Structure formats: structure tokens, C-alpha cells
Amino acid sequence: MAYVATRGGERAIEQSQRLFKAEMGAITPERVAETRRAMPYLVDRVMGEASLYDEDLAALALAQTGGELYETILLLRSWRTTQPRLAVADPVTQEGLFTHRRISAAFKDIPGGQLLGPTLDYAHRILATEVLTGTPHVPTLVTPAPHPAPAQQPSVAAWQAENDLLNLPNPDTTAGNDIPDVTREPLLFPAKRAHTLQSLARAETGGVLALGYAAQRGYGQAHPTVNELRLAEAEINVTHPRGTKFSAGRVKISQAEVVSKKGSQLELGFAATMGWNEVKVIAAATLDLNSAGAPKGSATEEEFYLYHTEGVESSGFCIHFKLPHYVTFQSSLDAMRDAKAKQAEPAE
Amino acid sequence: MSLKSLTKAWEPMSYGFLDASAKREIRRKMLKAIAVPGCQIPYASREVPMARGWGTGGLQISCTLLNPKTTIKVIDQGADDSVNAASIRRFLAGVSGAPTTTDTLKADLIQSRHRIPEEILREDQVLVLQVPNPEPLRPVQPNMSIARQMHADADYGRMWLQLYEQIVRSGRVMQGASYPSLVNGRFVMTPSPIPRWDVPKMHMAKHLTILSAGREKRLHAVPPFTKVEPLVFDDVPYKVExxxxxxxxxxxxxxxxxxxxxxxxxxxxxxxxxxxxxxxxxxxxxxxxxxxxxxxxxxxxxxx
Amino acid sequence: MQTPAPSDFETQTNATYDALMWALSRPGMARKLPVAGQASLIAALIDRECAIFSDDVHLMQIAAQAGAQIVAQNDADHLFLSATPDPSILSVLRQGTDIYPEDGATLVMPAVIGHGMALRLTGPGVDGAVSIKIDGIPDAFWTARRDVMRYPMGFDIFIIDQDQIIGIPRSTAIEVL
Incomplete structure (x- = not known):
């Protein structure tokens, strides 16, 4: 038989997967637990991009893919997509968030106070090489503040709206099952507001950063001021079929408001995501801020940035170029050769 | 009513991988695609356990259509033994228990990337083509919203102009695969990156063709006995490889x-x-x- | 990976859709539903993402149970009717837009297949032309269908007779013989 047997391809696939997994060794519950404990910010990023809030599943996906992040997200997304939708939670309000960190670059101080919370912003980034030579890096205990900051705070934008600096968008009263869900229906343009915010929430961090950074550098019209950046936990309240409300637990969320001056008012850009991921929400809010009236085909146009920051789609398409394309290539070669032959013909 | 009544009995995986709601959506969209031949129908396009761009659009159609009696054939670049064809075939069989074949004549459902088999398909067969880019207007208009409006207006002037410019410059239409074609006299579609050789096989064919782009979340269809005409000028005939x-x-x-x-x-x-x-x-x-x-x-x- | 087995629901809805798909792909050619009646179509197609209208209380309940919103005729994406409607209904049905013609409605209604008025069908899915007989749908219905639709906008029809189903997509031209 001159053709490669079908089974040959399948054997090759099997062995290639074994090679990939060989380096990682056994994936155990302990490894998953350690991944979850040691890498909370990675787990957060993964949960946000996967739109699936489950630290154990995120850690498992990380362990199973050896940290190949695009594979991690795909694994979780394709698990998530077949899960039934049991209930729709109550909307999470800003005032109701349990806030861990809340800062504003717009004012020296804000009602409720600047709350630094957990951050490396002012750390000196020095690699702790002593760990490698046997000196563990043990975190120093946190000294609690004499007066704990209030857990719940209004947003800075709400204060600005009260003081006639900013027009808050009309509250969206869509509720429950009527809230559009971008995982259940196609994204069309002009996009529904819910679809835009959901797409940004699950967008790939690096992609959002690249386009948001382009906007910040000058390819956008509006220069962002971080009005408020917040890391918080949100209570997920759902209604039992019998009618009682109960909390299904809390999820970590990040949100950013960025503002820019437009005439006599401030314009607002907003983004939020599950998990704590500051770079992503600031960049995403910058895109949102620049979105209105952006020229077609520019990096800050909604269609442009929402399509191109979708991590599962962009990474998948990028690696699909590894697939054989010899039929299409052959078809192009044929047209090229024919055109060449035509050029070589003496003119009539 | 209890929480349990809202959900379904636990199973490690739905039959055919996709859950019932994903299948229903795809069914509804496929029916509309058949009713408006060549029109790109947006759909939610769930993630599947394969990377986008690797046949996830075709896979969702196949997963929706198949049952334990559907005989499946999967090809990539015309070959059953290509690694990705083997991978998709293994997945489809694994999630459905459906029998597989390499014989075009024995298949009920053929999922293909970039080729239509050489043997004539019958009126009981379904051809599912994987589509990387469903928008034939992309080379002249990358913005999908504008392109959609152009389809609405049957505004294909720039498409024709592009073909004309190629003829002026190179003496022929330089389009290789994915030759833009007019379906049922109304919508210009991409036939997917099949060679020009394969496009005439779609014209007034007996079989049903579903074309699905998972990443771009669009599907379109060519029902049996439907006109599929490559865009050509009267004096420059269509030329296959x-x-x-x-x-x-x-x-x-x-x-x-x-x-x-x-x-x-x-x-x-x-x-x-x-x-x-x-x-x-x-x-x-x-x-x-x-x-x-x-x-x-x-x-x-x-x-x- | 263990191969999942199809549930009865899966088996039935899969077969129902197969009949629907081929019925619409080959207008005029009757296909067989695995279970007679319109409820099987609801099981195969309808859920909380749909807005339906039905004049049949039982079908309406089934659709509501599936999660569908119950709406007026002009808002419905799917209509399940117990009899041929007055032709005037056709002018209010959703037909989609130029940009999204797929938003046009799907109309499901009963009639007798194989007897009565002769119709000649042409268009995509028809090899040349096909003649069928449908009883219980007046001439005026087909005239109204032709007059109100502007292709590619329009609505698509399924005619059901027990377990027989015929599909008439908007792309089909119908001539009453």
C-alpha cells in the first residue's frame, strides 16, 4: 500500500501527546492543591479568561497543561461550555463589594480613603536568589491598621456624578435570564453593552494590554486617568426555586474606572473581570473609554478590539497555520504559473 | 420545585459532547442557513476540546448531526490519514460511538477541510466543510459590520473590481482556493478554501453542504440543487487548476x-x-x- | 474517555432534526418524524433563547416548560399553530432584516399531505420542479406568502400531517395549479 495507513497518523498523535506529558510527571491532587496555593494570581487570570470561577478546576487545568496558558484556557472553556445554566445571580453592586484594595489616581484622597491593599506596586523587584541556595523566603506578618477600613465603599464615579462632573450611564434594568450572554449567542455589532463588558472580562490579558497600551500611547483619542481601581470580593446571591435567597459564595473580582475630559464633562470607561488582574481591567477600561466614535478599523473600535483580544480564537487561529495547507498552496501555485506563462506569451 | 429539577442527571459528558442547548441553537441556525442559501448565519459557537481554527466549526455541526448509526468520514486536504483528520475522526467516534469509514460511498456524514471528494455525493449525504474565514468580502472589507451591510445590499461591486484588477495586472483571476461564488443568484459566499477544481461540484449538487466557521461564529449552507456560480466575467471563463x-x-x-x-x-x-x-x-x-x-x-x- | 450513550431525548430530537433538515433542504419532499405532532419539534428546537407563539394551550405549555418566552404572533421566532391561520397573519410575521434575514420566523402548522390542492414548487433544493398536494391551506395563503415576502427576508414553513413533514423555505417559489 503506497498511502500511509490511517493508523499511522493516530499513532503519531498518541506519541506526541505522551512526549508533551512526559516532562510533567504525574498530576496528583497534591500538585493541583499546591498550584492553587502557590499561584493565586495565575489562577485568577485563568479563571477570568476562562469565564469559570473555580480555583480547583483552574489549578487542575494549569497542572494538566504544564502552564501552557492558551491550552489551559481552552481546556476550561470547553469544559464550561457544556455545563447547564442553573440560575442567574443577583446583580453585584459596587457598594456591596467587600473591598480589599481601592485606589484613585484622580484625587489625592477620596471619600472612603485610598486603600492600598495587597500590591507589589512599590516593591523593589529583586529576585530572591537566596531561596535557591537554601534560605526560604518567608513572608513577614502583616501588621493590622489600628482602624480597619470600611469593607464597602461607593465608587468614585458616583461621587463625581453627584458633583456634576460626570454623567453616569443609565442603569441597565435588564434582569435575570434576559441579560444577554455572549457565551450563548453570537457577538454582533454594534455590540450589546453586556456583550462588550463580558467579552472584555474574558479577553486574553496580553491582547487587551497590547491594544489598550496602543490607545494609551496615542492611538486612542482619550488619555485615561485611573478614577478608581478596585480589587474586591463579590457575594453571589441566588434565588432558590422555593423562593429563598442564599449566598452561593464569594468570588474575587477586579474593576477599573478610567476617565477623560470631554468638554465640560468627564467621560467614563469601565471594565471588570473575575479574579484579581489589574493590568487587564485598566487596559480594558481604556479601550472602553476610547470606543465611542472610534474610526472603523482602528485599534479602539469595538469590533476590532473585541475580535482580536479573544484568546481562544486568536491563539487557535495562530497555531492553525501549522496544519497542512498544501491544497490551497497548490491552487495558488497553479494560478501563479498560469499567469507567468501568459506573461511569457508574445503579445497578440 | 427543587434545585435538582432545574438541571439534568449528571453525566460525565453529553452525547456528542455538545449539550442539548448548544445543539438546539445550532439546529435552529442550520435551518435558517438552508432557508437562505449562502447567507452567513451567526451562531454562538461553543468552545470544543480542540483549538479554534482546527475544525471547531465543522466539529460542532458534526456533533449536532451524528447519532450511533451515522457513518462518518473525515478528511483534511483530501486525506483520511492526515493527523488532524485522524484526530477529529477519533473525537467524533469517541463522543458518539458512530462508525467511521474512509470510503466516500459508505459515509453518511463527511467532515472535510479544503476538499470535496472526487466521487459524486448522493442525495442522502451531508458534507460539512470547515471554514477558516466565512467572509468572501474580507479582502476588500475587513470590517465585518460593513461587509454584512454590503451583503444586505447585494453590493458586490468592489469584489468584481478586485477580480477585474487581477485580470488587468496578471492576465487572469489570481484567486487560488476559496473562489468567491454566487449562491442562488443572491449571496456571494466563500466555498471554504477548496481548490477551484472543487467549486463546480457544489453547483446543483445532490448532497447538502453545511459550511461552518467556529472561530468566526458563522455558518452557511448550500442545499441540494442550488446554483453555485463562481464570479467570472463573460469573456474570461472560470478556470480550474x-x-x-x-x-x-x-x-x-x-x-x-x-x-x-x-x-x-x-x-x-x-x-x-x-x-x-x-x-x-x-x-x-x-x-x-x-x-x-x-x-x-x-x-x-x-x-x- | 468513555463513549456516552444517547438518552431517549437525544435520540428522538436528533431524528426529529434530521427530518426537519432534510424537509427544508428538499422542499416538497415529505419526511418522517420519529414521533407524530408538533411537540417533537419543540423538543428539538426550543429553549429559553426562543420566543414562541402558539394557539394550542398544550403546545404553549410544552414550550414554556422548555423555557421559551410566550409572545404575540408578530414577535415570535417560532409559531406552532393548530390550524391554517388566516392569511392576514403572514403580513405580521417576523421576516428578519436585510442585515439579519435569519431573524425571520419559522411557522409550523398542520395540513393534509397528499390530497387536495396541487402546488408546483421551484427553487433551491428542488430538482427542476416538484408538484405536491396539500389539503386545508387556501389559495389565498400562498398568494399572501408570495406578496408579503421580500427575499432574502421572509419566513419558513413546516407543514405537518401526523408524522409526515414538508418544509417550505422562503427561497421556494410556489405556484398554485
Whole structure:
């Protein structure tokens, strides 16, 4: 038989997967637990991009893919997509968030106070090489503040709206099952507001950063001021079929408001995501801020940035170029050769 | 009412991988695609356990259509033995228990990337084509919202202009695969990156073709007995790849679309791109009884 | 990976859709539903993402149970009717827009297949032309269908007779013989 047997391809696939997994060794519950404990910010990023809030599943996906992040997200997304939708939670309000960190670059101080919370912003980034030579890096205990900051705070934008600096968008009263869900229906343009915010929430961090950074550098019209950046936990309240409300637990969320001056008012850009991921929400809010009236085909146009920051789609398409394309290539070669032959013909 | 009544009995995986709600959505969208031939229908496009761009659109259609009695054939670049075809076939069989085949004549459902088999498909067969980019207007208009409006207006002027410019510049239309084609006289569609050789096979075909782009979340259809006309000018006829005279060095088959195999010591040799047709031809040459179906092309010429 | 087995629901809805798909792909050619009646179509197609209208209380309940919103005729993406409607209904049905013609409605209604008025169908899915007989749908219905639709906008029809189903997509031209 001159053709490669079908089974040959399948054997090759099997062995290639074994090679990939060989380096990682056994994936155990302990490894998953350690991944979850040691890498909370990675787990957060993964949960946000996967739109699936489950630290154990995120850690498992990380362990199973050896940290190949695009594979991690795909694994979780394709698990998530077949899960039934049991209930729709109550909307999470800003005032109701349990806030861990809340800062504003717009004012020296804000009602409720600047709350630094957990951050490396002012750390000196020095690699702790002593760990490698046997000196563990043990975190120093946190000294609690004499007066704990209030857990719940209004947003800075709400204060600005009260003081006639900013027009808050009309509250969206869509509720429950009527809230559009971008995982259940196609994204069309002009996009529904819910679809835009959901797409940004699950967008790939690096992609959002690249386009948001382009906007910040000058390819956008509006220069962002971080009005408020917040890391918080949100209570997920759902209604039992019998009618009682109960909390299904809390999820970590990040949100950013960025503002820019437009005439006599401030314009607002907003983004939020599950998990704590500051770079992503600031960049995403910058895109949102620049979105209105952006020229077609520019990096800050909604269609442009929402399509191109979708991590599962962009990474998948990028690696699909590894697939054989010899039929299409052959078809192009044929047209090229024919055109060449035509050029070589003496003119009539 | 209890929480349990809202959900379904736990199963490690839904039959055919996709859950019932994903299937219903795809069914609804497929029906509309059939009702408006060539029109790109947006759909949610769930993630599946394969990377986007690797056939996830086709896979969602196949997963929705198949049942334990559906005989499946999967090809990539015409070959059943390509690694990605093997991977998709294994997945489809694994999530459904459906039997698989490499024989075009025995298949109920054929999922393909970049080729239509050479043997004529029957009116009970479904061809699912994987589509990387569903928008034929992309080269002249990358913005999808504007392109959609152009389809609404049947505004294909820039498309024609592009083809005309190619003829002026190169003496011919330079489009290789994915030749834009007018469906039922109304919508210009991409036939997916099949070679020009394969496009006439769609015209007034007996089988149903569903084209699905998972990453781009669009599907379109060519029902049986539907006009599919490549965009051409009256005085510059449509030209398929010049493969009619090539002979397959492995199977002796002649007059089909070929893979070109460059040789160390000079020009290329050719082997037939439809791998199963190659296998059948070899068996026939060996004197074995083998059924080769009627082919669309005879002696390198498309039959009417 | 263990191969999942199809539930009865999966088996039935899969077969129902197969009939629907081929019915619409080959207008005029009757296909067989695995279970007679319109409820099987609801099981195969309808859920909380749909807005339906039905004049049949039982079907309406089934659709509501599936999660569908119950709406007026002009808002419905799917209509399940117990009898041929007055032709005037056709002018209010959703037909989609130029940009999204797929938003046009799907109309499901009963009639007798194989007897009565002769119709000649042409268009995609029809090899040349096909003649069928449908009883219980007045001439005026087909005239109204032709007059109100502007292709590619329009609505698509399924005619059901027990377990027989015929599909008439908007792309089909119908001539009353």
C-alpha cells in the first residue's frame, strides 16, 4: 500500500501527546492543591479568561497543561461550555463589594480613603536568589491598621456624578435570564453593552494590554486617568426555586474606572473581570473609554478590539497555520504559473 | 420545585459532547442557513476540546448531526490519514460511538477541510466543510459590520473590481482556493478554501453542504440543487487548476486534483489528493474487486 | 474517555432534526418524524433563547416548560399553530432584516399531505420542479406568502400531517395549479 495507513497518523498523535506529558510527571491532587496555593494570581487570570470561577478546576487545568496558558484556557472553556445554566445571580453592586484594595489616581484622597491593599506596586523587584541556595523566603506578618477600613465603599464615579462632573450611564434594568450572554449567542455589532463588558472580562490579558497600551500611547483619542481601581470580593446571591435567597459564595473580582475630559464633562470607561488582574481591567477600561466614535478599523473600535483580544480564537487561529495547507498552496501555485506563462506569451 | 429539577442527571459528558442547548441553537441556525442559501448565519459557537481554527466549526455541526448509526468520514486536504483528520475522526467516534469509514460511498456524514471528494455525493449525504474565514468580502472589507451591510445590499461591486484588477495586472483571476461564488443568484459566499477544481461540484449538487466557521461564529449552507456560480466575467471563463492531464505516480489515477511532490533531482511528481480514491485505484490495479463511485470529473473534465 | 450513550431525548430530537433538515433542504419532499405532532419539534428546537407563539394551550405549555418566552404572533421566532391561520397573519410575521434575514420566523402548522390542492414548487433544493398536494391551506395563503415576502427576508414553513413533514423555505417559489 503506497498511502500511509490511517493508523499511522493516530499513532503519531498518541506519541506526541505522551512526549508533551512526559516532562510533567504525574498530576496528583497534591500538585493541583499546591498550584492553587502557590499561584493565586495565575489562577485568577485563568479563571477570568476562562469565564469559570473555580480555583480547583483552574489549578487542575494549569497542572494538566504544564502552564501552557492558551491550552489551559481552552481546556476550561470547553469544559464550561457544556455545563447547564442553573440560575442567574443577583446583580453585584459596587457598594456591596467587600473591598480589599481601592485606589484613585484622580484625587489625592477620596471619600472612603485610598486603600492600598495587597500590591507589589512599590516593591523593589529583586529576585530572591537566596531561596535557591537554601534560605526560604518567608513572608513577614502583616501588621493590622489600628482602624480597619470600611469593607464597602461607593465608587468614585458616583461621587463625581453627584458633583456634576460626570454623567453616569443609565442603569441597565435588564434582569435575570434576559441579560444577554455572549457565551450563548453570537457577538454582533454594534455590540450589546453586556456583550462588550463580558467579552472584555474574558479577553486574553496580553491582547487587551497590547491594544489598550496602543490607545494609551496615542492611538486612542482619550488619555485615561485611573478614577478608581478596585480589587474586591463579590457575594453571589441566588434565588432558590422555593423562593429563598442564599449566598452561593464569594468570588474575587477586579474593576477599573478610567476617565477623560470631554468638554465640560468627564467621560467614563469601565471594565471588570473575575479574579484579581489589574493590568487587564485598566487596559480594558481604556479601550472602553476610547470606543465611542472610534474610526472603523482602528485599534479602539469595538469590533476590532473585541475580535482580536479573544484568546481562544486568536491563539487557535495562530497555531492553525501549522496544519497542512498544501491544497490551497497548490491552487495558488497553479494560478501563479498560469499567469507567468501568459506573461511569457508574445503579445497578440 | 427543587434545585435538582432545574438541571439534568449528571453525566460525565453529553452525547456528542455538545449539550442539548448548544445543539438546539445550532439546529435552529442550520435551518435558517438552508432557508437562505449562502447567507452567513451567526451562531454562538461553543468552545470544543480542540483549538479554534482546527475544525471547531465543522466539529460542532458534526456533533449536532451524528447519532450511533451515522457513518462518518473525515478528511483534511483530501486525506483520511492526515493527523488532524485522524484526530477529529477519533473525537467524533469517541463522543458518539458512530462508525467511521474512509470510503466516500459508505459515509453518511463527511467532515472535510479544503476538499470535496472526487466521487459524486448522493442525495442522502451531508458534507460539512470547515471554514477558516466565512467572509468572501474580507479582502476588500475587513470590517465585518460593513461587509454584512454590503451583503444586505447585494453590493458586490468592489469584489468584481478586485477580480477585474487581477485580470488587468496578471492576465487572469489570481484567486487560488476559496473562489468567491454566487449562491442562488443572491449571496456571494466563500466555498471554504477548496481548490477551484472543487467549486463546480457544489453547483446543483445532490448532497447538502453545511459550511461552518467556529472561530468566526458563522455558518452557511448550500442545499441540494442550488446554483453555485463562481464570479467570472463573460469573456474570461472560470478556470480550474490545470491538473486534468496529471497522472498519480502511486495509483495511476488520472484526471483528478493532485498533490505536487517536488523531487530532489528535478521537476515534480504528482499523487492524487483524494487519498481514498488513490487507495481504491491501487486496489483496482492489483486486481481486487473495489467499488469506485461515479466521479464528478471524467478524463480531467467536469461533467455536466 | 468513555463513549456516552444517547438518552431517549437525544435520540428522538436528533431524528426529529434530521427530518426537519432534510424537509427544508428538499422542499416538497415529505419526511418522517420519529414521533407524530408538533411537540417533537419543540423538543428539538426550543429553549429559553426562543420566543414562541402558539394557539394550542398544550403546545404553549410544552414550550414554556422548555423555557421559551410566550409572545404575540408578530414577535415570535417560532409559531406552532393548530390550524391554517388566516392569511392576514403572514403580513405580521417576523421576516428578519436585510442585515439579519435569519431573524425571520419559522411557522409550523398542520395540513393534509397528499390530497387536495396541487402546488408546483421551484427553487433551491428542488430538482427542476416538484408538484405536491396539500389539503386545508387556501389559495389565498400562498398568494399572501408570495406578496408579503421580500427575499432574502421572509419566513419558513413546516407543514405537518401526523408524522409526515414538508418544509417550505422562503427561497421556494410556489405556484398554485
Amino acid at each position: 490545470d491538473h486534468g492531464a496529471h497522472v498519480c505516480t502511486r495509483s495511476g489515477a488520472k484526471g483528478y486534483f493532485m498533490n505536487e511532490i517536488p523531487q530532489d533531482d528535478g521537476p515534480s511528481t504528482f499523487e492524487v489528493s483524494d487519498s481514498e480514491l488513490g487507495v481504491k485505484s491501487i486496489h483496482r490495479a492489483d486486481g481486487e474487486a473495489v467499488q469506485i463511485g461515479e466521479t464528478w470529473y471524467k478524463n480531467g473534465e467536469m461533467t455536466e
